[in-house]
Amino acid sequence: MTKLSRAFYTGDDVVQIARNLLGQVLIVNKGSGYFEARIVETEAYNGRTDAACHAHNNRFTERTQIMYEEGGVAYVYLCYGIHNLFNIVTNTKGKADAVLVRAVEPIKGIKEMMVNRGKTQMDYTLTSGPGSLTQALGIKKTDYGEDLLGSSIWIEEDEGLSDTQVVTKPRIGVDYAGEDALLPWRFYEKGNPWVSRK
DNA sequence: TAGGTGATCTTG
DNA sequence: AAGATCACCTAT
Secondary structure (H helix, E strand, O other), rough: OOOHHHHHHHOOOOHHHHHOOOOEEEEOOOOEEEEEEEEEEEEEEOOOOOOOOOHHOOOOOOHHHHOOOOOOOEOOOEEEOOOEEEEEEEEEOOOEEEEEEEEEEEEEHHHHHHHHOOOOOOOOOHHHHHHHHHHHOOOOOOHHOOOOOOOOOEEEEOOOOOHHEEEEEEEOOHHHOOOOOHHOOEEOOOOOOOOOOO
């Protein structure tokens, strides 16, 4: 297996990148445990055209600044006061795009994921949903800005999915974005039980 | 279906 | 400096 390259992340089309991340394998290795999980659900956010994106209208704040960096770094932020959401920054420096990882299928480190989630029984809620998967994998705001070509969080290239395996839908929880909430920028693997809100 | 939760952003 | 908002989750 090989790490996804910088060139993969610096591509100009965040929607296509979100779709192509399906089936790739997210690795977290931070001393708190070693985890592998297959990405099965993503959403694209485009800073220049998309009212749902935190960086819409060139909004440049302490929180959003990382999205303006060159692709291939982590954007982690706290949502609803409780949940850390994990995003992958894409595009070249100055173009603020990101892909939200909404669900993963656990491969390695499942016992430790259950400990992190406070679960005694195995079930599909372990890593389905953007807040749940970060808790399972131990991703926190201290991972903000982490280089995805480094050695603590990265993505291994795997076989992608064919178009017949990919479902395309509007994004979740972005009603505030008006008509941009209707954009079909959510992608997930057809029939995969780990996908959130099926 | 509603409430918890707190950093972040905007307004005045 | 304060109030509104918010890319969610869990248990009724």
